[in-house]
Amino acid sequence: MGQVRWGLLSTANINRRVIPAIRQSARGELTAVASRSQESADSYAQHWDIPQTFASYEAMLASDAVDAVYISLPNHLHADWTIRALQAGKHVLCEKPFALTLADVDRMIAAAQETGLVLAEAFMYRHHPQMKLVEAFVRDGRLGDISLIQSVFNFQFKSRDNIRLIPEYGGGSLWDVGIYPVSFAQFVMGGPPDWVFGFQEKGDTGVDEFFAGQLHYGHGRVTQISSSFLTPYHTRSVVVGTKGRLRMSRPFTNVEESEMVFYPDSGEPEYVDIPEEPLYLGEIEDMHAAILDGRPTYLTLAETRNHIRTVLALYESAAAGKPVFL
Ligand SMILES: NC(=O)c1ccc[n+]([C@@H]2O[C@H](COP(=O)([O-])OP(=O)(O)OC[C@H]3O[C@@H](n4cnc5c(N)ncnc54)[C@H](OP(=O)(O)O)[C@@H]3O)[C@@H](O)[C@H]2O)c1
Missing domain, CATH: 3.30.360.10 (Dihydrodipicolinate Reductase; domain 2)
Known part of the structure; x- marks a missing residue:
């Protein structure tokens, strides 16, 4: 695998910053977007020129079209969808704040360890x-x-x-x-x-x-x-x-x-x-280095857990x- 195929898990406002970064990156491509309705996924995909759409987050996680997902849901949904994505075999870049309780942070970290997939918080700065x-x-x-x-x-x-x-x-x-x-x-x-x-x-x-x-x-x-x-x-x-x-x-x-x-x-x-x-760009390239080259993520899960x-x-x-x- 020389490229990471990304899927957007939601049509959130913040995606407009991350989409150009995926496209600017050397080893990433944006292949799909999932939304809670087909209509919203389709109009978003048309606007941003994204090849594939899914009418639910579950459907994208079940598909072979993506290797990694970017989770830009409201904060209270970060933990559960991160865990579901990891369990479906996807690498995850999850927006800040990673989760709202330490118990959730620990469940997310455990899911990454169990699956051996890359997980990081999207703290771009x-x-x-x-x-x-x-x-x-x-x-x-x-x-x-x-x-x-x-x-x-x-x-x-x-x-x-x-x-x-x-x-x-x-x-x-x-x-x-x-x-x-x-x-x-x-x-x-x-x-x-x-x-x-x-x-x-x-x-x-x-x-x-x-x-x-x-x-x-x-x-x-x-x-x-x-x-x-x-x-x-x-x-x-x-x-x-x-x-x-x-x-x-x-x-x-x-x-x-x-x-x-x-x-x-x-x-x-x-x-x-x-x-x-x-x-x-940095958070995307860092995910690529972790996924494709096996490097540790620059922002560690221990650092995330502490903040x-x-x-x-x-x-x-x-x-x-x-x-x-x-
Ligand atoms: N790193 C940064 O620079 C940065 C900047 C802004 C925001 N963020 C983070 O990104 C996340 C999203 O923020 P945002 O302002 O982009 O959010 P937003 O525009 O309100 O979008 C959230 C998306 O989540 C989906 N969603 C699923 N269940 C929802 C529900 N019950 N209510 C509302 N939306 C729901 C919707 O997508 P569908 O309708 O397509 O399913 C919606 O478009 C937050 O965690 C925020 O902290 C980070």
Whole structure:
């Protein structure tokens, strides 16, 4: 098998970013889309020029036409459809957040181990060259000892008719976008926090539309995160160390517009060139390397399990109004 034949499991909005990435990739082709109705699958396939359609997710999983599926369902459906896809013999790239409970994360990991198939969370920003630059700054010691990370991810909806506002679907700003700052902190700090403190403002549907969290890593190291559906699109991160700080204006999305600046403890700020690469290409190429070359995925399931654990602890803390130890 020299190519990976992809099937889209749903006609979700986010697919519009992943479809070009599959087509840009060296070893992937988009062969099918499944939707809950034939009509929707057909009109989607026509719009995106996809050769094969399925009128149910089950039908695509039962077919030999695809090797790997991209799961872009609402959050509460990720776990069950990932497991069903693995059991049907498909490799799986599942959207973030991977699952809403640790029990589900563990069931998904067990299914991948039992079937020997590739499973990864689709956290595209982790694969982008901007993050490789951050990794180099941290690894090379240019920032010194890191004491603080501050990250924000806010945006507003065009319409209130959105899966992100439905509590049973795993709605909420922390699950949706706050998880990026949580994952970024884990990447830079090298693991999950020891304890967290969370604060949430819920909206009329019962999900958090604003979340602020403080994550503690021992030795005075702290991360502050916030996420919101209440204010216009805004993202940023700053990583502060004993020898300087690194600031990014677009750490997670729209990275082609990102400005990355290193401020040393003395001297002029250094504007860092970020290599251009389509944001969603890395996660697709990484799946191909895992499926076709047997390489481990860059974003491991252990890392995924840890940021889900941290998000759950933040929600538990916000609900209880107390710190939660992991
Ligand atoms: N990595 C990223 O950059 C990124 C960005 C945005 C979203 N996401 C993630 O991608 C996932 C989808 O988000 P989205 O905004 O693209 O979602 P969306 O446009 O609302 O699409 C969700 C799709 O799921 C299917 N579906 C199955 N059961 C459903 C139900 N009960 N209610 C609604 N839809 C149902 C529908 O497809 P059919 O009608 O075809 O069956 C629908 O089109 C989420 O997990 C989100 O966190 C990731």
